[in-house]
Amino acid sequence: MVETLLMTCPVKLVVFSDLDGTLLDHETYRWDAAQPALDRLRSLQIPVVLASSKTAAEITRLQNDMGLESYPAIVENGSGVIGLPGGTTTGTYAALRRSLEAMPQDLRSLYRGFGDMSANDVAAITGLPPDAAQRARQRDFSEPGIWSGSAAELETFKQALAERGITAQRGGRFLTLSFGKTKADAMDRIIEVLQPEATLALGDAPNDRAMLEKADHGVIVANPHSAPMPDLPGEGDGRITRTVESGPTGWNAAVIAFLNRPATTGRHSHG
Ligand SMILES: [Mg+2]
Structure with missing residues (x-):
């Protein structure tokens, strides 16, 4: 091709x-x-x-x-x-999830990533059919999720992420975490x-x-x-x-x- x-x-x-x-x-x-x-x-x-x-x-x-x-x-x-x-380069998803789990609990609890959700949860949030939601959970590099804290808490969260080399990008629906690409x-x-x-x-x-x-x-x-x-x-x-x-x-x-x-x-x- x-x-x-x-x-x-x-x-x-x-x-x-x-x-x-x-x-x-x-x-x-x-x-x-x-x-x-x-x-x-x-x-x-x-x-x-x-x-x-x-x-x-x-x-x-x-x-x-x-x-x-x-x-x-x-x-x-x-x-x-x-x-x-x-x-494609080697996936970094597992490392991303490990860093997320090591965050202070008060911040961590405000972020719910696809890795914290079942395929049914992802289907409910996105409106995708279950099989498509399952494909959305097959991640290699990045973690989309829902932020439920305030804008000020989000800044603190982003700062804590940055200390771990992680950036957060806002899409139309999700806050997506990755190692910066x-x-x-x-x-x-x-x-x-x-x-x-x-x-x-x-x-x-x-x-x-x-x-x-x-x-x-x-x-x-x-x-x-x-x-x-x-x-x-x-x-x-x-x-x-x-x-x-x-x-x-x-x-x-x-x-x-x-x-x-x-x-x-x-x-x-x-x-
Ligand atoms: Mg878009």
Whole structure:
């Protein structure tokens, strides 16, 4: 599959996309509203790289359902890459859980990770069917969870995590803990292999920020269910734009508009 990609290099454009609240509807997890744009990208042979906090087991399933299985994907918020030679590194999930268990109990008790939940709990919280919830629990690198403390307690928790080398990233629904890799770190590895002339990234939440800022063009997909993305510097010069509609409907409109815009220059470097 990678061989196929390399034969078509240099690719003109690579699209990096978050899933939940971006290409997938926040509540129904459907993406059919984005099918016209996905079809258009496929006919243009433009790779779509899914980039999510989801696990390899979950993303592989979605790639197959979407017809994107020949492309790499970014899993667990950038901690791993699948579909590239030597893509995945040794998992760090067990070490992450051990560090979590060693935290002060008053903070620890305010965080409930997937590892503290049964598949049924994960199904109830996410709305996923039980088999999909089970795939969501097959983690290699990172721990999503629900924070039930105050904002001030969260800062203390993050500080205690940082002392253990752990970062916490806020997605649309979860606070996800990992040993510090972001979606943008994983983008670098994929860009190095595919050598695209330009990159387009789409995301809805603060954990997409680094990815949106790294891409040549970024799209913030509206998500009325989560806290709004703060203003990003790239919005001033139009390099980063926002959709009006949410989820896959906004995704579809943004990608079609991007493909229809007049020819532009290739990649440029940022800061
Ligand atoms: Mg999201």
